[in-house]
Amino acid sequence: xxxxxxxxxxxxxxxxxxxxxxxxxxxxxxxxxxxxxxxxxxxxxxxxxxxxxxxxxxxxxxxxxxxxxxxxxxxxxxxxxxxxxxxxxxxxxxxxxxxxxxxxxxxxxxxxxxxxxxxxxxxxxxxxxxxxxxxxxxxxxxxxxxxxxxxxxxxxxxxxxxxxxxxxxxxxxxxxxxxxxxxxxxxxxxxxxxxxxxxxxxxxxxxxxxxxxxxxxxxxxxxxxxxxxxxxxxxxxxxxxxxxxxxxxxxxxxxxxxxxxxxxxxxxxxxxxxxxxxxxxxxxxxxxxxxxxx
Amino acid sequence: xxxxxxxxxxxxxxxxxxxxxxxxxxxxxxxxxxxxxxxxxxxxxxxxxxxxxxxxxxxxxxxxxxxxxxxxxxxxxxxxxxxxxxxxxxxxxxxxxxxxxxxxxxxxxxxxxxxxxxxxxxxxxxxxxxxxxxxxxxxxxxxxxxxxxxxxxxxxxxxxxxx
Numbered sequence: 001x002x003x004x005x006x007x008x009x010x011x012x013x014x015x016x017x018x019x020x021x022x023x024x025x026x027x028x029x030x031x032x033x034x035x036x037x038x039x040x041x042x043x044x045x046x047x048x049x050x051x052x053x054x055x056x057x058x059x060x061x062x063x064x065x066x067x068x069x070x071x072x073x074x075x076x077x078x079x080x081x082x083x084x085x086x087x088x089x090x091x092x093x094x095x096x097x098x099x100x101x102x103x104x105x106x107x108x109x110x111x112x113x114x115x116x117x118x119x120x121x122x123x124x125x126x127x128x129x130x131x132x133x134x135x136x137x138x139x140x141x142x143x144x145x146x147x148x149x150x151x152x153x154x155x156x157x158x159x160x161x162x163x164x165x166x167x168x169x170x171x172x173x174x175x176x177x178x179x180x181x182x183x184x185x186x187x188x189x190x191x192x193x194x195x196x197x198x199x200x201x202x203x204x205x206x207x208x209x210x211x212x213x214x215x216x217x218x219x220x221x222x223x224x225x226x227x228x229x230x231x232x233x234x235x236x237x238x239x240x241x242x243x244x245x246x247x248x249x250x251x252x253x254x255x256x257x258x259x260x261x262x263x264x265x266x267x268x269x270x271x272x273x274x275x276x277x278x279x280x281x282x283x284x285x286x287x288x289x290x291x292x293x294x
Numbered sequence: 295x296x297x298x299x300x301x302x303x304x305x306x307x308x309x310x311x312x313x314x315x316x317x318x319x320x321x322x323x324x325x326x327x328x329x330x331x332x333x334x335x336x337x338x339x340x341x342x343x344x345x346x347x348x349x350x351x352x353x354x355x356x357x358x359x360x361x362x363x364x365x366x367x368x369x370x371x372x373x374x375x376x377x378x379x380x381x382x383x384x385x386x387x388x389x390x391x392x393x394x395x396x397x398x399x400x401x402x403x404x405x406x407x408x409x410x411x412x413x414x415x416x417x418x419x420x421x422x423x424x425x426x427x428x429x430x431x432x433x434x435x436x437x438x439x440x441x442x443x444x445x446x447x448x449x450x451x452x453x454x455x456x457x
Contacts, residue, residue: 011348015378018352022374025356025367030417035366042360050309050361054316127316130362131324132414132421164363171363179419199421 036148036164043166044141051127051137051169058126117231118271120144122152124264125169134160134177134201134261140269141168149229151270157235157258158182158223159267174261175236176201184236185224189214192224193253195236201261204237206253211244213251221255231272303451304338304346307444308354311335316361325425328433331358332373332406336399337444339380340387351377368413372406379405392438400434 028034122140129135140146142165150162152172160174175182180197184206191213195204209215219239225232237255244251311330319327335354338346355370362369379402380387387398407430414420 011378011381015348015374018348018374019371021352022355022367022371025370026365026413029366039360039366042357046357047312047361050312051316054313054318058318126318128318128324128327129316130364131321131327132426133363133419135363 039164040142040166043164044168048166048168051125054127055125055139119153119268120271122267122269124267129171132199134174134180134197134199135163136160136172136174138162138170138172138267138269139168141166141170143168144269145271146170146269151230151234151272152267153234153270154259154264154267156260156264157237158230159259159261159264161229162269172267174201175257175259176204176261182230182236183224183226184221185232186215186239187220187222187233187235188216189219191215192226193221195221195255202256204255204257206239206255207250209251209253211251215239215242215251215253217242220258231270301345303447307334307338307447312357312361315358326428326432328436329403329406329429332376332403333399333433333437333440334444335373335377336380336402337441339377340384341444341448343381343384346377347381348374348377364410365413365417368410369406371413372409375409376402376406392441395441396434396437399437400430403430403433406430 025035029039120140122138122144125137125139127137129137138146138152146162146165148162148165152159152161158175160172160177160180162170163173164171173180174197175195176197176199178197178199181194183192184195185192191209193206193209195206198205206221217239221236221239223230223232223234223236235258237257239253240256241254242251243253308331311334314330315327331354335346335351339351351373352370355373356366358364358369358373359366387395390398404427407427411420411423411426
């Protein structure tokens with residue numbers, strides 16, 4: 001038998017309590033970052049299976065595409081990739097010589113040698129998030145020693161950093177999100193600045209740059225490594241416009257990210273501090289250790 | 295009617311709603327995507343207010359926050375208030391025609407969007423509001439169809455006899 005009226009005061013009371021609880025939860029999450037474990041648990045045990053299921057069709061398409069492509073096509077691809085590999089190998093040879101030389105010179109100056117970096121390939125899941133946020137989901141989580149704040153790059157440049165993490169997946173905030181800022185450096189002049197996201201995946205904004213700064217359209221900006229979150233010298237973007245309005249105290253500088261923020265499918269997770277020592281070395285881990293550890 | 299048996303159908307529909315919420319859409323459609331989870335939860339709160347109350351809304355809201363990468367509690371607070379309104383007004387809303395119900399749904403979805411927007415603004419990430427209220431509109435337009443589908447499902451699983 002269904003009661004005609006619900007118990008009135010109890011619903012109101014519960015609502016008030018839950019609203020207060022929501023506010024407390026919001027403050028705890030946003031201000032103190034105290035609920036990452038709760039979020040991680042929900043993400044790995046409830047949300048991840050759903051995400052995995054949603055991602056299945058697109059994986060099936062990729063798989064079908066691969067298994068249905070013709071012998072000739074695969075051969076062509078293979079040949080092309082081998083040529084590419086050869087070319088990359090040649091430039092790597094030069095790079096390794098340069099790196100040795102650099103190490104030697106640094107030693108002569110008794111400067112600290114460059115710290116090595118580890119990378120791991122991860123895949124972006126085909127899942128839509130809030131369209132007003134520039135975020136993507138990766139298929140690697142704490143099971144692969146991903147950590148919060150970890151930099152993400154693709155083949156062209158810096159993409160963003162990990163902000164939330166579950167057992168098998170992690171959420172990445174892209175450099176174009178309005179709440180993201182990344183310390184950068186103009187590689188030509190060494191000018192330091194901070195690149196802010198704008199919400200548009202094709203635009204970054206460099207703020208607080210004086211009018212007389214040495215800056216030209218087409219300059220490449222790279223990570224400066226200040227702040228310690230991103231490894232130095234990875235390309236971030238290219239300057240596309242500089243406006244020096246007379247009334248303003250700073251120039252308006254706009255850059256375009258070089259990473260394919262809305263097109264990449266495979267990205268790289270970077271461990272650059274090497275304080276994470278035991279990164280598992282299974283087959284999936286492509287360990288590219290540049291230079292020696294400290 | 296036992297409360298365990300009703301979750302036999304509520305939980306699967308909520309999972310499907312969550313999937314629809316995250317399903318990849320072309321970019322122009324993304325801004326129109328209705329808030330499936332909120333709509334489905336609203337229906338169940340209307341159909342069985344004793345089982346689907348504000349506590350369930352809070353939990354589902356937290357899940358929604360996790361899936362959206364939002365601040366924990368942001369969608370929860372909106373969902374709790376929406377379900378609270380339904381929980382206190384369900385007898386009135388039930389006798390409305392589908393079109394009238396859709397108007398109520400539009401109002402509730404707008405309230406929720408504003409609440410979520412406020413929180414976003416307070417933490418300094420307020421998005422552009424040009425298209426922000428479109429999901430409320432698409433949700434209200436979708437409501438009559440969703441209502442009929444869920445009602446038939448509920449009757450098939452006979453979880454609530456009245457209404």
